[in-house]
Amino acid sequence: MGRHSCCLKQRLRKGLWSPEEDEKLFNYITRYGIGCWSSVPKLAGLQRCGKSCRLRWINYLRPDLKRGMFSQQEEDLILSLHQLLGNRYICIYYFADHIYIYI
Structure with missing residues (x-):
């Protein structure tokens, strides 16, 4: 590259x-x-x-860039959305108020 x-x-x-x-x-x-x-x-x-x-x-x-660990509430939200939506992480991203999820 x-x-x-x-x-x-x-x-x-x-x-x-x-x-x-x-x-x-x-x-x-x-x-x-x-x-x-x-x-x-x-x-x-x-x-x-x-x-x-x-x-x-x-x-x-960016001032709105979140660093560090997810809160327990954010983690629970991500897991519940994953159960509902599967591996469609872009959908989870939008539903989870734009929480960045790096896989």
């Missing part, structure tokens, strides 16, 4: 994100909202591709 074509066009940073980059992305998104991800890096002052910014926001920086 290689680099995306957008990353090959310019000299873009690769690898780990610095705390300064996280702060720039977080501040930009909280101020202006989510829009066209391909324009976010330039407008936020980042040397990253749009896909990298999108993935960083979705997987690490």
Whole structure:
């Protein structure tokens, strides 16, 4: 698996994100909202591709991102929905108020 074509066009940073980059992305998104991800890096002052910014926001920086263990209530809800819906995890995801379930 290689680099995306957008990353090959310019000299873009690769690898780990610095705390300064996280702060720039977080501040930009909280101020202006989510829009066209391909324009976010330039407008936020980042040397990253749009896909990298999108993935960083979705997987690490979103304020509503829940980390840690499920509560007992969430676990019971997931198990009861699984009994009802089977392995259709996208349905469970929507019924369980968008609880992220990594299998």
